[in-house]
Amino acid sequence: MKLGHRRIEQVRTLSSVVLIGVFGLLATGCSFGKQNTPTAASKIPLRIWRLDQPADPIRDALNQFAKTYPTTALTYQKNTIDNYELSAISSLASGTGPEIWSIPNDWLGDEQNHTTPIPSSYYKDSTTPDTKVAALYPPGIVEQLVYQPDSTKSTRAVYGIPTNVDVLRLYVNPALFDAATADYKNSLGKNYSDSAFLPKQQLLNHNAATWSELQDQCALINVRKDNTFSRSCIALGTADNTPDSNDILQLLMMQNGVDVVSTDHSRALFGDQKQTDAGRIIRPGEEALKFFSSFSNPNDPNYSWNPSMPQAMDAFGQGKLAMVIGYRSLGDDIHTKYPQLNFTSTPVPQVSTTQDPVNFINFKVETVTKQASNTQAAFSLLSFYTDPTDAASMAAEQHLHTPYLADLQKESDNGDTVAKNILTGRSVFKKNRTQFDAAFRDMIINVTQNHGDPSTSLDVAIQKINNLLNPLIPTDK
Numbered sequence: 001m002k003l004g005h006r007r008i009e010q011v012r013t014l015s016s017v018v019l020i021g022v023f024g025l026l027a028t029g030c031s032f033g034k035q036n037t038p039t040a041a042s043k044i045p046l047r048i049w050r051l052d053q054p055a056d057p058i059r060d061a062l063n064q065f066a067k068t069y070p071t072t073a074l075t076y077q078k079n080t081i082d083n084y085e086l087s088a089i090s091s092l093a094s095g096t097g098p099e100i101w102s103i104p105n106d107w108l109g110d111e112q113n114h115t116t117p118i119p120s121s122y123y124k125d126s127t128t129p130d131t132k133v134a135a136l137y138p139p140g141i142v143e144q145l146v147y148q149p150d151s152t153k154s155t156r157a158v159y160g161i162p163t164n165v166d167v168l169r170l171y172v173n174p175a176l177f178d179a180a181t182a183d184y185k186n187s188l189g190k191n192y193s194d195s196a197f198l199p200k201q202q203l204l205n206h207n208a209a210t211w212s213e214l215q216d217q218c219a220l221i222n223v224r225k226d227n228t229f230s231r232s233c234i235a236l237g238t239a240d241n242t243p244d245s246n247d248i249l250q251l252l253m254m255q256n257g258v259d260v261v262s263t264d265h266s267r268a269l270f271g272d273q274k275q276t277d278a279g280r281i282i283r284p285g286e287e288a289l290k291f292f293s294s295f296s297n298p299n300d301p302n303y304s305w306n307p308s309m310p311q312a313m314d315a316f317g318q319g320k321l322a323m324v325i326g327y328r329s330l331g332d333d334i335h336t337k338y339p340q341l342n343f344t345s346t347p348v349p350q351v352s353t354t355q356d357p358v359n360f361i362n363f364k365v366e367t368v369t370k371q372a373s374n375t376q377a378a379f380s381l382l383s384f385y386t387d388p389t390d391a392a393s394m395a396a397e398q399h400l401h402t403p404y405l406a407d408l409q410k411e412s413d414n415g416d417t418v419a420k421n422i423l424t425g426r427s428v429f430k431k432n433r434t435q436f437d438a439a440f441r442d443m444i445i446n447v448t449q450n451h452g453d454p455s456t457s458l459d460v461a462i463q464k465i466n467n468l469l470n471p472l473i474p475t476d477k
Helices: 056-068 084-093 129-136 139-145 174-191 194-204 211-221 245-255 284-294 312-317 328-337 375-385 388-397 405-413 417-423 433-448 454-469
Strands: 008-014 018-024 044-051 072-079 100-104 161-167 169-172 223-225 228-234 321-326 344-347 359-369
Touching: 044 084, 044 359, 044 375, 056 072, 056 375, 056 388, 072 375, 100 375, 129 139, 139 161, 139 359, 161 388, 161 417, 169 328, 174 194, 174 211, 174 228, 174 321, 194 211, 211 228, 211 321, 245 284, 245 359, 245 433, 284 433, 284 454, 312 321, 312 328, 321 328, 344 417, 359 375, 359 417, 375 388, 388 405, 405 417, 433 454
Parallel strands: 044 072, 044 100, 228 321
Antiparallel strands: 008 018, 018 072, 100 359, 161 359, 169 321, 169 344, 223 228
């Protein structure tokens, strides 16, 4: 594709579903018509594949790269998630795939065979990549990027550069809180007193900071007859109509003080034991599973949700559900489908306000593929558009946050609650992620729908995850 002064656009079909725009990137005001300019056939192809985002936020950086390296031919493909991975792998095998491939962070464990670690010379100050990213990004991002592929060596590889980050948050419909307050006041009738009413009013007049507060709110918000809710407090406890149910359960496990996967990505830890301050031995992962599932248990005071109810987004949008947990994309979808709904977002509750908060993040990672026609050129291009300024532009275009630690700290200091929560965010390394996710889904369903024993269900999931992470690890059971 020859670079010129005008934008060249083509549209083609990827499988039968996804439309992708492919266009040449040009350096505005600069001519590529000189006689010594390489022909299109001789140029180094540099293809960028990214998810759900146009090139506009980084067009200047890409144009500058094209000007600096006229021997390259850049193309940019905006993709949707449908068949994205399969199409990339298929095109890589045929030699037509991307040199730079943007993927969700929980794909890293599956795609290491297709991606190239950042070279030791990538950072100009000679800092090793693992040391550099530890200084550039929050710990929750770093622990996903850095991987030690060979336990016999001290070298730790870095498999990509993040460009945006999101965090789980709690979406709230204030109207249902007001309705619950009015219902409680009416229920007092002639027995009304300020001492009885005001504490409940105060409870419902603010967003829950802890799970205990949320439970108290649910006791006042829920209105049900048998298993039918006319007003439900929160969508929790199910696998398929609770958004991001696996992430929420993993968050609860980490908030309870146990990691889901070891730092070397070799074994599951969510079955490990710990001793409470009272001296009791518990398994935090099991306690988290019990708490999560309690919201779909008709015999539990937390009962607020069940598998027969609609998708949480629709129940929330239709004014039947007071709270739902999800990422920014969930809020965007609610706003698009239910534009008249007034709702707010707030941080997810914590176990306690006296302990360090734990949140759950996801982010996109720009990787260089092993099939890249010129790895050095691909990494040079990567460095052009992943600096703090361009990362901030890309993130802002999707209403997300920059992954850079210094910028997040500045935003947090200026009162940005989401940035503050990202700084305490964690995520989970996955390998064979489809089966990994299925292990958690099966665990939830076994407890909440099949009435299985939580301890046994947890052990089964641990064995599955261990076999996925490292098939050679012996299991205790």
